[in-house]
Amino acid sequence: MSFAEYQNELYAQGQTGHQPQYPMTFAELEERASAAMPPKVWGYVAGGAGDEHTQRANCEAFRRWGLYPRMLVAPATRDMSIELFGMTLPAPVFMAPIGVIGVCAQDGHGDLACARASVRTGVPFFAGTLSADPMEDVAAALGGTPAFFQLYTPSDRDLAASLVHRAEAAGFRGIAVTLDTWVTGWRPRDLRGSNYPQVPSGCLSNYTSDPVFRRGLRPGEDATEAAVRELPIFGGPFRWDDLDWLRSQTRLPLMLKGICHPDDVRRAKDHGADAIYCSNHGGRQANGGLPTLECLPDVIEAADGLPVLFDSGVRSGADVIKALAMGATAVGVGRPYAYGLALGGVEGVVHVLRSMLAEAELIMAVDGYPALKDLTPEALRLVG
Numbered sequence: 001m002s003f004a005e006y007q008n009e010l011y012a013q014g015q016t017g018h019q020p021q022y023p024m025t026f027a028e029l030e031e032r033a034s035a036a037m038p039p040k041v042w043g044y045v046a047g048g049a050g051d052e053h054t055q056r057a058n059c060e061a062f063r064r065w066g067l068y069p070r071m072l073v074a075p076a077t078r079d080m081s082i083e084l085f086g087m088t089l090p091a092p093v094f095m096a097p098i099g100v101i102g103v104c105a106q107d108g109h110g111d112l113a114c115a116r117a118s119v120r121t122g123v124p125f126f127a128g129t130l131s132a133d134p135m136e137d138v139a140a141a142l143g144g145t146p147a148f149f150q151l152y153t154p155s156d157r158d159l160a161a162s163l164v165h166r167a168e169a170a171g172f173r174g175i176a177v178t179l180d181t182w183v184t185g186w187r188p189r190d191l192r193g194s195n196y197p198q199v200p201s202g203c204l205s206n207y208t209s210d211p212v213f214r215r216g217l218r219p220g221e222d223a224t225e226a227a228v229r230e231l232p233i234f235g236g237p238f239r240w241d242d243l244d245w246l247r248s249q250t251r252l253p254l255m256l257k258g259i260c261h262p263d264d265v266r267r268a269k270d271h272g273a274d275a276i277y278c279s280n281h282g283g284r285q286a287n288g289g290l291p292t293l294e295c296l297p298d299v300i301e302a303a304d305g306l307p308v309l310f311d312s313g314v315r316s317g318a319d320v321i322k323a324l325a326m327g328a329t330a331v332g333v334g335r336p337y338a339y340g341l342a343l344g345g346v347e348g349v350v351h352v353l354r355s356m357l358a359e360a361e362l363i364m365a366v367d368g369y370p371a372l373k374d375l376t377p378e379a380l381r382l383v384g
């Protein structure tokens with residue numbers, strides 16, 4: 001599959017007088033999305049923890065690295081496919097889980113729109129626990145395109161187990177358990193507006209549709225009201241022994257999201273993790289932390305062959321290439337696809353993903369890297 005082809009499509013449209021409908025740079029994407037989203041949703045999606053230093057540092061970290069161009073290679077085709085959990089995926093990019101993605105769409109069904117964008121692009125989607133539509137409906141929209149389920153573990157183990165078993169039954173190909181959000185971080189933008197977004201945004205459908213959750217309802221009780229009453233239903237302390245319990249609940253590949261320290265990687269391996277998902281939640285949870293990209297090389301070394309997924313601060317195809325060259329197995333796009341969704345629904349998400357992949361593939365072409373295996377840490381140089 002050639003992602004670079006998107007460039008030709010865009011130029012060809014120009015021949016018939018059609019200029020691209022959606023932004024070609026992240027800066028414009030962000031600006032137009034801010035106007036397209038209701039202010040509370042915008043504040044929630046764009047905002048982060050504290051003064052958002054870590055969030056910005058995630059992006060800035062990419063600028064400290066540069067890729068060596070290699071000439072006289074001129075690869076006519078570039079292979080961007082990857083192997084993960086025994087599957088061949090067409091692209092080394094995925095849509096990171098975004099809990100309120102439902103309300104980023106103008107029709108309130110962003111989870112379904114992203115599933116459809118995944119079918120169109122082959123870019124895997126991480127369906128979230130905090131979803132506007134139940135995971136079974138998201139899986140139906142995916143129609144067999146490989147996707148993963150992101151788990152927030154409720155303290156009630158029966159409910160947690162039910163979510164896991166539903167994800168397995170719905171056909172998701174792996175579960176990423178998010179470890180850094182057992183308590184909500186200090187988020188001034190949301191606090192300023194007293195905006196606890198999961199509540200009004202109606203992203204609780206995985207609970208309200210859950211048989212274990214519904215068993216606990218009082219006669220005649222509204223399920224959403226009950227879920228809101230139990231907020232933060234999605235969180236609660238989650239420790240190493242809880243991980244052992246979770247491991248015992250599913251045969252699906254288990255990814256641990258939020259791991260950034262090499263010692264945690266080694267311990268995760270001992271506890272049966274199938275992949276590490278290196279992320280600082282886009283700087284949304286704890287300010288003052290390291291940019292995730294800075295943590296990636298040590299995480300990869302400690303993972304010692306275990307797949308390492310990565311996100312936080314990826315804004316372009318060039319960023320994707322740098323994370324891959326460091327050794328990431330696959331790279332997660334976060335806020336950019338939420339912005340594309342707000343602007344153009346399925347089409348907007350498809351545009352953001354295809355643009356990022358086209359740029360990444362064209363960098364491989366121009367700089368002489370025929371396949372992802374050719375992108376190694378030696379291809380990168382620290383520039384500042």
Ligand SMILES: Cc1cc2nc3c(=O)[nH]c(=O)nc-3n(C[C@H](O)[C@H](O)[C@H](O)COP(=O)(O)O)c2cc1C
Binds near residue numbers: 046280314
């Ligand atoms: C609005 C929003 C909601 C998110 N919700 C979740 C979530 O429910 N579960 C989760 O594991 N990560 C969640 N994340 C974190 C993303 O999976 C990812 O780690 C982050 O967006 C990467 O940072 P970036 O968007 O700045 O690149 C969310 C991120 C955003 C922006």
